[in-house]
Amino acid sequence: MAIREEIHDLATRAARAAETLGDLNTSVKNAWLLRAAECLEAAKSEILEANERDMSEARENGTPEPLVNRLGLSGGKWEDMIQGLKDVAALPDPVGEITDSVLRPNGLRVSRMRIPLGVIAMIYESRPNVTVDAAALCLKAGNAVVLRGGSEAFHSNQALGKVLRQAARDTGIPEDAIGVVATTDREAIDVMMKLNREIDLIIPRGGPGLIRKVTENSTIPVISHDAGVCHIFIDASAEADMATAIVRDSKMRQMAVCNGLETLLVHRDASSTVLPQVLKALHEEGVEIRGDAETCAVFSEARPASEDDWAAEYLDKILAVKVVDDIHAAIEHVRRYGSDHTEVIVTNDYANGLLWQRRVSSSTVGVNCSTAFADGFRLGLGAEIGISTSKLHAYGPMGLEGLTTRKFVLTGEGQLRE
Amino acid sequence: MAIREEIHDLATRAARAAETLGDLNTSVKNAWLLRAAECLEAAKSEILEANERDMSEARENGTPEPLVNRLGLSGGKWEDMIQGLKDVAALPDPVGEITDSVLRPNGLRVSRMRIPLGVIAMIYESRPNVTVDAAALCLKAGNAVVLRGGSEAFHSNQALGKVLRQAARDTGIPEDAIGVVATTDREAIDVMMKLNREIDLIIPRGGPGLIRKVTENSTIPVISHDAGVCHIFIDASAEADMATAIVRDSKMRQMAVCNGLETLLVHRDASSTVLPQVLKALHEEGVEIRGDAETCAVFSEARPASEDDWAAEYLDKILAVKVVDDIHAAIEHVRRYGSDHTEVIVTNDYANGLLWQRRVSSSTVGVNCSTAFADGFRLGLGAEIGISTSKLHAYGPMGLEGLTTRKFVLTGEGQLRE
Numbered sequence: 001m002a003i004r005e006e007i008h009d010l011a012t013r014a015a016r017a018a019e020t021l022g023d024l025n026t027s028v029k030n031a032w033l034l035r036a037a038e039c040l041e042a043a044k045s046e047i048l049e050a051n052e053r054d055m056s057e058a059r060e061n062g063t064p065e066p067l068v069n070r071l072g073l074s075g076g077k078w079e080d081m082i083q084g085l086k087d088v089a090a091l092p093d094p095v096g097e098i099t100d101s102v103l104r105p106n107g108l109r110v111s112r113m114r115i116p117l118g119v120i121a122m123i124y125e126s127r128p129n130v131t132v133d134a135a136a137l138c139l140k141a142g143n144a145v146v147l148r149g150g151s152e153a154f155h156s157n158q159a160l161g162k163v164l165r166q167a168a169r170d171t172g173i174p175e176d177a178i179g180v181v182a183t184t185d186r187e188a189i190d191v192m193m194k195l196n197r198e199i200d201l202i203i204p205r206g207g208p209g210l211i212r213k214v215t216e217n218s219t220i221p222v223i224s225h226d227a228g229v230c231h232i233f234i235d236a237s238a239e240a241d242m243a244t245a246i247v248r249d250s251k252m253r254q255m256a257v258c259n260g261l262e263t264l265l266v267h268r269d270a271s272s273t274v275l276p277q278v279l280k281a282l283h284e285e286g287v288e289i290r291g292d293a294e295t296c297a298v299f300s301e302a303r304p305a306s307e308d309d310w311a312a313e314y315l316d317k318i319l320a321v322k323v324v325d326d327i328h329a330a331i332e333h334v335r336r337y338g339s340d341h342t343e344v345i346v347t348n349d350y351a352n353g354l355l356w357q358r359r360v361s362s363s364t365v366g367v368n369c370s371t372a373f374a375d376g377f378r379l380g381l382g383a384e385i386g387i388s389t390s391k392l393h394a395y396g397p398m399g400l401e402g403l404t405t406r407k408f409v410l411t412g413e414g415q416l417r418e
Numbered sequence: 419m420a421i422r423e424e425i426h427d428l429a430t431r432a433a434r435a436a437e438t439l440g441d442l443n444t445s446v447k448n449a450w451l452l453r454a455a456e457c458l459e460a461a462k463s464e465i466l467e468a469n470e471r472d473m474s475e476a477r478e479n480g481t482p483e484p485l486v487n488r489l490g491l492s493g494g495k496w497e498d499m500i501q502g503l504k505d506v507a508a509l510p511d512p513v514g515e516i517t518d519s520v521l522r523p524n525g526l527r528v529s530r531m532r533i534p535l536g537v538i539a540m541i542y543e544s545r546p547n548v549t550v551d552a553a554a555l556c557l558k559a560g561n562a563v564v565l566r567g568g569s570e571a572f573h574s575n576q577a578l579g580k581v582l583r584q585a586a587r588d589t590g591i592p593e594d595a596i597g598v599v600a601t602t603d604r605e606a607i608d609v610m611m612k613l614n615r616e617i618d619l620i621i622p623r624g625g626p627g628l629i630r631k632v633t634e635n636s637t638i639p640v641i642s643h644d645a646g647v648c649h650i651f652i653d654a655s656a657e658a659d660m661a662t663a664i665v666r667d668s669k670m671r672q673m674a675v676c677n678g679l680e681t682l683l684v685h686r687d688a689s690s691t692v693l694p695q696v697l698k699a700l701h702e703e704g705v706e707i708r709g710d711a712e713t714c715a716v717f718s719e720a721r722p723a724s725e726d727d728w729a730a731e732y733l734d735k736i737l738a739v740k741v742v743d744d745i746h747a748a749i750e751h752v753r754r755y756g757s758d759h760t761e762v763i764v765t766n767d768y769a770n771g772l773l774w775q776r777r778v779s780s781s782t783v784g785v786n787c788s789t790a791f792a793d794g795f796r797l798g799l800g801a802e803i804g805i806s807t808s809k810l811h812a813y814g815p816m817g818l819e820g821l822t823t824r825k826f827v828l829t830g831e832g833q834l835r836e
Contacts, residue, residue, distance in 0.1 A: 019753065023777060096776075102798055108787055110797050115779055117809050196633070200809055215614070216637050221810040242832045249834040335437060344828075357827050358514075359441055361533055369526055369830030378835065379528050379826060380520060391535050391618055391823040392639040393811040405809040408797060409775050410762075412787030414660045416667040417796065 003183060007191040011146055011198035013176035014119045018144040021177055022116045026093040028171060029140055033089040036167035037082050040132070043163050048074055050155035051128065058152050070126045071153055081129045084383070088136040091382040094400045095142045098409070109411040114404050116142030118200035121192055122385075123148045123214060125206035128156035134203075135164050135178050137385045141403035144177040146199065148192065150206070151184035158182065193218040205386055223394055223402075225386035227313045228258030228341035230371045233330040233356070234278070235347035236269035242368065243270075243346045244278045250344070250371040252285055256315045258387060259342050259364075259374040263310060263320040265330045271323045272298050279321065287317045294323035310337040327352050331359050338362060340389040342374040363389055363396030421601060425609040429564055429616035431594035432537045436562040439595055440534045444511040446589060447558055451507040454585035455500050458550070461581050466492055468573035469546065476570050488544045489571055499547045502801070506554040509800040512818045513560045516827070527829040532822050534560030536618035539610055540803075541566045541632060543624035546574035552621075553582050553596050555803045559821035562595040564617065566610065568624070569602035576600065611636040623804055641812055641820075643804035645731045646676030646759035648789045651748040651774070652696070653765035654687035660786065661688075661764045662696045668762070668789040670703055674733045676805060677760050677782075677792040681728060681738040683748045689741045690716050697739065705735045712741035728755040745770050749777050756780060758807040760792040781807055781814030 040047065051073040058068045073081070094114050101111035120143045122134045131147055138145040149157040161180030168175045181188050193202065196219045204214040205225045215222055232250060234243045250261035266275045271294055279289055279299045289295070290309045291302035302321065309320040310333070324330050327345070334343050344366040345356040353367040364374040374397060376384025381399030388394045394402035458465065469491040476486045491499070512532050519529035538561045540552045549565055556563040567575040579598030586593045599606050611620065614637045622632040623643045633640055650668060652661045668679035684693050689712055697707050697717045707713070708727045709720035720739065727738040728751070742748050745763070752761050762784040763774040771785045782792040792815060794802025799817030806812045812820035 022779060104796075104798060108791065110791075113775070118779075219634050221639065221808065223810075245832065245834055249836055253836055353829075357531070357829070361440060361536075361825065364826040364828065366828035367830060369828050369833040370835045372835035373526060373528075373828055373833070374826070378522075379828075380522060390639065392641075395823045396826045405813045407779065408782040408792070408814045410782065410784035410787050410791055410797075411771075411775070412785060414663065415787040415791070416663055417788045417790035418667055418671055 003185055003187045004191050006183065007181065007188050008195065008198070010179040010181065011119065011121075011192070011195045014144040014146050014179045015198045017174040017177040018116070018118045020174065021139070021144060022095065022142045024142065024173070028173065029093065029142075030089040032139065032167055032171040032173050033085045033136055035171050036132070036136070036164055037085040039163045039167045039170070040082060040160070043159070044078070047156065047159045047163070050159040053155045054128070054153050063152070067126070071128065071156070073128055073156060077129060081132050084133055085136050088140050088383055091140065091400060093140065094404050099406075106415050107413065108415045111409045111411070112406040113409045114406050117403060117405055119144045119146060119198060120403065121146040121148065121199045121202045121220070123189055123192070123202065123204045123206070123210065125150040125210065126153060128153040128160060130205065131157045131160045131180070132164065133383075134385060137383055137400060138403055139177060141400045143403055144179070146179040146181065146192065148181040148188060154184050189213070190217070193220060196220045203386060221393070223386070223388050223392075223398065224390065225258075226389045227339045228260065228387070229262050229311060229313050229337060229339040230259060230342040230374075231263050231265055231334050231338060231344070232261055232371065233265040233327065233343070233345045234267060234270050234274055235327060235345055235349055235352055236267040237348040237352075238270055238274055238346040239348060240274045240277050243274050244281050246344065246346055246368070246370055247278050248281055251282060251287065251319060253372050255317065257372075259371050260315065261319065261371050262312060262314055263322065263337070265333055266295075266321065266323050267327070267330075268294070268323050268325060271295070275299065275321075275323075282319060287319050289319055289321055291321040292323060295321045313339070327355060331356070334360060334362070341387065342366070342371045344369060344371050363387070421603055421605045422609050424601065425599065425606050426613065426616070428597040428599065429537065429539075429610070429613045432562040432564050432597045433616045435592040435595040436534070436536045438592065439557070439562060440513065440560045442560065442591070446591065447511065447560075448507040450557065450585055450589045450591050451503045451554055453589050454550070454554070454582055455503040457581045457585045457588070458500060458578070461577070462496070465574065465577045465581070468577035471573045472546070472571050481570070485544070489546065489574070491546060491574060495547060499550050502551055503554050506558050506801055509558065509818060511558065512822050517824075524833050525831065526833045529827045529829070530824040531827045532824050535821060535823055537562045537564060537616060538821065539564040539566065539617045539620045539638070541607055541610070541620065541622045541624070541628065543568040543628065544571060546571040546578060548623065549575045549578045549598070550582065551801075552803060555801055555818060556821055557591075557595060559818045561821055562597070564597040564599065564610065566599040566606060572602050607631070608635070611638060614638045621804060639811070641804070641806050641810075641816065642808065643676075644807045645757045646678065646805070646807075647680050647729060647731050647755060647757040648677060648760040648792075649681050649683055649752050649756060649762070650679055650789065651683040651745065651761070651763045652685060652688050652692055653745060653763055653767055653770055654685040655766040655770075656688055656692055656764040657766060658692045658695050661692050662699050664762065664764055664786070664788055665696050666699055669700060669705060669737060671790050673735065675790075677789050678733065679737065679789050680730060680732055681740065681755070683751055684713075684739065684741050685745070685748075686712070686741050686743060689713070693717065693739075693741075700737060705737050707737055707739055709739040710741060713739045731757070745773060749774070752778060752780070759805065760784070760789045762787060762789050781805070
């Protein structure tokens with residue numbers, strides 16, 4: 001079958017399956033999740049063999065070792081993946097929830113009922129565990145999925161998809177609810193992006209090239225998991241130890257995460273008091289400091305920052321640092337260079353704390369806490385399918401609720417408008 | 419200035435204005451709405467003169483009289499437009515609302531705060547009162563707007579826009595919050611659709627050609643106000659008088675509305691009892707009945723329907739009618755031919771009423787009421803900017819809340835993740 005027909009067929013079968021998924025009882029969906037965990041354990045050696053094949057092919061192609069490691073499924077990552085399925089089973093089911101139910105003056109009851117979106121296409125790169133995580137969240141929210149992982153994880157994704165479909169058959173769910181693209185040809189993405197009759201939402205997760213390609217060409221609504229150029233602003237009233245601990249946690253916890261700190265802004269009044277202590281702590285842990293002139297003046301190990309540094313998502317042991325006049329200048333800087341991900345103020349000034357929360361329009365805005373809390377688990381969503389930095393539908397960490405919508409339900413006794 | 423630069427400049431200035439709109443107190447936004455009503459009254463003769471010019475140019479271009487009438491702003495339409503501003507002023511302000519506020523186990527408070535989307539572009543055809551209605555709703559929700567009305571209403575839209583900007587200046591709101599495209603060149607739309615850095619949402623309202631063009635080419639998220647192929651299903655247990663009244667209200671209230679009835683489905687057991695009475699009532703009011711074979715057999719004035727009739731949005735005195743086996747066949751028909759707008763069942767069967775509400779996934783799903791209730795005012799939203807038939811962000815009638823999003827707000831005392 002030509003790729004065009006193959007992808008169209010996959011999406012059509014997913015759309016057909018989606019018609020019945022919205023009406024599944026929670027217990028059936030949970031049975032699938034738990035059965036999938038069992039089936040994965042049973043097929044573990046087969047899956048890890050496929051995974052090993054992806055990794056050795058990647059090495060043969062000269063892929064750098066850190067990227068090869070991201071492909072790996074064994075050890076702790078395997079256990080996390082299995083536990084993830086059980087965790088999603090334990091989450092409350094958003095589908096069917098009725099809210100905002102009112103009796104209108106004419107006696108007509110108007111309510112909103114939460115329903116699935118329909119068919120969700122995920123286009124992702126590298127880590128094959130996304131195949132399992134994404135299918136689990138989408139199906140728990142009553143959606144069918146079409147999964148298109150990266151070519152570098154092809155064998156792993158095929159092996160995982162096969163098991164997820166097997167678990168569906170075992171629990172009476174149409175296996176077409178989990179569609180796995182069986183080609184590495186990039187034409188598959190071009191075809192998928194135009195199937196707006198079959199697919200309701202497309203979620204790209206990957207590098208800027210992929211995100212741009214999908215945003216610019218998709219005729220299907222897109223929610224993208226985009227860059228995180230996260231800021232912390234140390235206000236004049238910030239307490240030095242708290243500022244140091246928050247900056248350290250935000251920068252050092254893990255490098256390749258979108259909620260990591262990239263640019264530190266500091267109120268001028270704190271630049272000679274709090275700032276040197278903060279930067280010393282980071283520098284001792286091997287972080288390269290790229291500062292503006294005032295930063296370099298108070299911290300001699302800093303290198304001068306260039307204009308590019310203010311917009312950089314380093315995902316590495318590098319930090320851009322700038323001294324600003326006040327909270328307004330900090331907010332202006334975030335507006336100009338930020339990516340609407342996560343911005344935190346460290347302050348002991350009541351009015352400034354409120355001002356920051358109100359005026360900064362990023363998807364997560366914090367006072368006196370680590371940027372690392374911008375995460376679906378940590379914010380209490382239970383799990384996340386990604387972090388959206390565009391404002392439509394879902395903004396910030398996106399959990400089960402973000403994979404649903406609400407319809408209006410009217411209950412009448414013969415009400416007419418005229 | 420070339421069109422490209424002109425539109426880019428308009429959007430950039432709107433984005434700059436939007437930075438401060440989210441923080442405006444409700445009283446300031448309401449003052450603008452009421453001042454706009456005053457300014458419109460003061461400029462009434464000037465506006466109606468511009469409107470008269472659009473109408474006479476339309477007549478000279480051979481525009482059919484019903485379409486020329488849609489352009490008109492005088493009489494009741496003027497009063498409705500003025501009253502609309504006052505009504506929006508009276509609506510509760512969605513911005514700043516805090517919900518889902520919880521204390522996490524580590525003492526971090528996590529809340530959701532409702533904020534504006536930013537800049538909303540409206541592309542619309544024909545009726546110039548949309549200029550005022552759309553600006554009112556968008557600004558009340560804290561957004562800037564870029565308005566691009568149809569060339570046939572150019573002079574009216576320019577005159578209205580000028581007054582809305584005047585009212586902004588009078589009340590201390592940046593006038594750039596209301597951007598009105600000052601050209602009829604269609605290149606303006608092509609440019610607008612690609613400004614995804616400046617514009618957060620694009621709402622096309624118009625014919626299928628416009629909707630398709632924007633959906634297929636926009637790099638900005640789109641919420642479209644699309645077709646309404648609405649259905650009523652008369653179940654076996656339906657009471658004949660209620661069915662007749664509901665069908666009549668849904669079909670006859672007004673022809674050119676998207677929530678009007680287009681296809682009537684009837685349970686076979688009601689086809690010889692209820693159906694003839696329903697069709698007789700419509701036929702007497704001049705409705706052409708296009709039925710399947712069974713319909714034609716019980717109602718001799720019916721003409722045979724063709725396949726095209728099942729997907730038609732007539733917006734006219736025509737009704738497609740089909741006899742089906744049962745509620746499941748009716749749901750299947752709606753899935754195949756419907757447009758996710760509004761579907762109503764008339765029934766006295768408890769289980770079928772619940773089944774319809776649960777299984778039909780259109781944006782408005784009703785039991786024993788007119789399809790004409792699919793309307794922001796009638797459903798209690800206060801007002802609507804359109805009715806969305808795609809599931810992302812807003813589904814169904816879209817009011818002030820649909821013009822906002824929610825960010826995560828974290829309140830800590832030094833919480834770290836590690």
